[in-house]
Amino acid sequence: MRGLIEKDLCLLLQRSRVLFVMIAIGVLLGFSTDGSFVIGYLTMICAILTVGTISYDEFDNGYPFLMTLPITKKTYVVGKYLFCMLGGLTGWLISIIIYIGCMLIKGNPVSVSVFADVFAFIPIMMLIIAVMLPMQLKFGAEKSRIVLAVAVGGIWVVWYLLMRFLPDNASISAIISGADDLTVMMLIVLICIGALAVSYPISLRIMEKKEY
Amino acid sequence: MVSVRNLNKKYGDFSLNVTLEIPDGQITGLVGKNGAGKSTVIKSVLGLVRPDSGSVTVFGKDAFELSAEDKQKIGAALSDSGFSNYLTLGDCAKILSKMYDNFDKKLFMESCKKYGLPEGKQIKNYSTGMKAKLRVLVALSHDAKLLIMDEPTAGMDVEARNEILDIIRGYLAEREDCSVLITSHIADDLEGLCDDIYLIHQGKIMLHEDTDVILSDYGVLKADEQTFMTLDRQAVLCYKKEPYGYCCLTDQKKFYIENYPGMVIENCGIDDIILLMTGGK
Numbered sequence: 346m347r348g349l350i351e352k353d354l355c356l357l358l359q360r361s362r363v364l365f366v367m368i369a370i371g372v373l374l375g376f377s378t379d380g381s382f383v384i385g386y387l388t389m390i391c392a393i394l395t396v397g398t399i400s401y402d403e404f405d406n407g408y409p410f411l412m413t414l415p416i417t418k419k420t421y422v423v424g425k426y427l428f429c430m431l432g433g434l435t436g437w438l439i440s441i442i443i444y445i446g447c448m449l450i451k452g453n454p455v456s457v458s459v460f461a462d463v464f465a466f467i468p469i470m471m472l473i474i475a476v477m478l479p480m481q482l483k484f485g486a487e488k489s490r491i492v493l494a495v496a497v498g499g500i501w502v503v504w505y506l507l508m509r510f511l512p513d514n515a516s517i518s519a520i521i522s523g524a525d526d527l528t529v530m531m532l533i534v535l536i537c538i539g540a541l542a543v544s545y546p547i548s549l550r551i552m553e554k555k556e557y
Numbered sequence: 558m559v560s561v562r563n564l565n566k567k568y569g570d571f572s573l574n575v576t577l578e579i580p581d582g583q584i585t586g587l588v589g590k591n592g593a594g595k596s597t598v599i600k601s602v603l604g605l606v607r608p609d610s611g612s613v614t615v616f617g618k619d620a621f622e623l624s625a626e627d628k629q630k631i632g633a634a635l636s637d638s639g640f641s642n643y644l645t646l647g648d649c650a651k652i653l654s655k656m657y658d659n660f661d662k663k664l665f666m667e668s669c670k671k672y673g674l675p676e677g678k679q680i681k682n683y684s685t686g687m688k689a690k691l692r693v694l695v696a697l698s699h700d701a702k703l704l705i706m707d708e709p710t711a712g713m714d715v716e717a718r719n720e721i722l723d724i725i726r727g728y729l730a731e732r733e734d735c736s737v738l739i740t741s742h743i744a745d746d747l748e749g750l751c752d753d754i755y756l757i758h759q760g761k762i763m764l765h766e767d768t769d770v771i772l773s774d775y776g777v778l779k780a781d782e783q784t785f786m787t788l789d790r791q792a793v794l795c796y797k798k799e800p801y802g803y804c805c806l807t808d809q810k811k812f813y814i815e816n817y818p819g820m821v822i823e824n825c826g827i828d829d830i831i832l833l834m835t836g837g838k
Contacts, residue, residue: 347655347656348652348653348655348656351651351652351655352641352644352648352652355644355648355651355652356641356643356644359643359644401641401643402641404641404642405638405641405642406637406638407638407639407640407641408638409600409603409605409635409637409638410633410635410638410639410640410692412603412604412605413603413605413628413631413633413635413705414628414656415625415626415628415629415656415657416625416628416656417624417625420625556605556606556607557600557605557606557638
């Protein structure tokens with residue numbers, strides 16, 4: 346596991362320029378916006394970059410050699426989830442530091458209410474990882490982008506049709522808009538934990554069925 | 558150490574059906590033309606592909622179910638797969654030191670330096686020979702008890718090939734209990750290295766013989782049409798029509814030397830066996 350994390354870290358650092366540019370954009374966003382947008386931005390970017398290490402693994406037929414190393418397919422999958430979560434959390438922490446730093450430099454008070462929003466980005470980051478990891482493992486870097494776009498489009502169409510044609514859509518909207526922040530937050534967290542709980546065994550099954 | 562029994566694997570029209578054995582401390586060569594099935598055998602032994610039927614066991618366990626601890630004892634060098642090209646030698650050493658309990662970083666770095674592999678360059682900037690050397694050095698870096706090498710010398714000039722074979726010989730000289738499965742379509746590479754040879758053709762094992770026996774007992778008979786018609790062909794394994802007559806492969810060279818003094822009889826190499834057994838009748 347430590348070897349896999351080291352490998353992913355080495356590969357991620359190959360994109361250190363991209364990381365620096367993203368952090369620089371984060372700093373600019375921190376200065377130019379008052380909200381917590383920078384936190385969401387950097388957290389998601391870091392999660393996506395760490396998921397992207399899978400494309401390095403598959404590039405140039407790298408998987409066969411990787412699977413001869415002293416790891417199992419299960420270790421590989423667990424390592425990927427762990428690395429992506431750590432990557433996302435690191436991005437989240439860096440973005441909080443940038444956010445607070447920018448607020449202090451600008452002389453603005455750091456609002457405590459912002460921190461409620463700040464924690465909302467963690468389950469969203471988990472959701473992104475839960476969706477993207479099995480897709481990348483199943484379809485590879487190129488195809489998974491297309492599949493993701495089709496899936497998002499499909500979800501939007503289903504949602505639109507539900508809202509348009511269900512007779513009691515007014516009551517659904519009322520429930521959503523009427524719920525308090527804590528309930529919505531708890532719901533999001535539950536959905537994201539559920540997504541991870543479904544995503545991990547799917548990823549494991551994809552890897553276990555794979556041949557090289 | 559490795560046992561392959563009735564391994565069956567189908568890819569479209571191609572069908573593999575192989576049985577082979579690698580005892581402890583044995584160096585086994587697998588030779589054959591491109592597309593004969595060598596790499597599929599190697600991948601099956603490494604647990605990278607699942608057989609359709611039959612069994613592949615390594616250290617007494619199903620190759621597809623090998624644990625991380627089992628893999629610590631295997632050194633693998635594949636012809637078309639290695640560390641990501643975006644990593645450097647230094648990165649590889651860091652990763653290997655965290656992967657393998659017996660990885661000797663100092664020795665690995667010294668060996669890499671000895672064979673001219675630059676530490677700071679990305680692997681994508683290495684030449685073909687340098688990449689092949691790195692793959693072999695990685696396989697030999699952690700005191701493996703079983704080496705699996707797929708075409709470690711493919712696409713290289715004579716000097717680089719000899720260097721790689723010397724690296725492998727040097728490793729094996731210090732470890733008598735180490736077993737090796739090595740493939741090549743350049744049979745000369747294997748003659749001086751392997752204890753026994755399997756010849757694979759169109760997914761089937763055509764021949765299994767000790768290398769010493771091949772070199773001492775096998776021969777190529779060059780007979781004109783008339784001699785061929787009267788030739789005792791009991792010990793002729795296969796033959797091929799040539800412009801001068803027939804070229805025959807035998808595993809009893811001495812019998813023909815004694816009984817057909819006028820016939821041209823040449824010593825046989827593994828390349829001759831490949832050519833005759835896969836192209837003759």
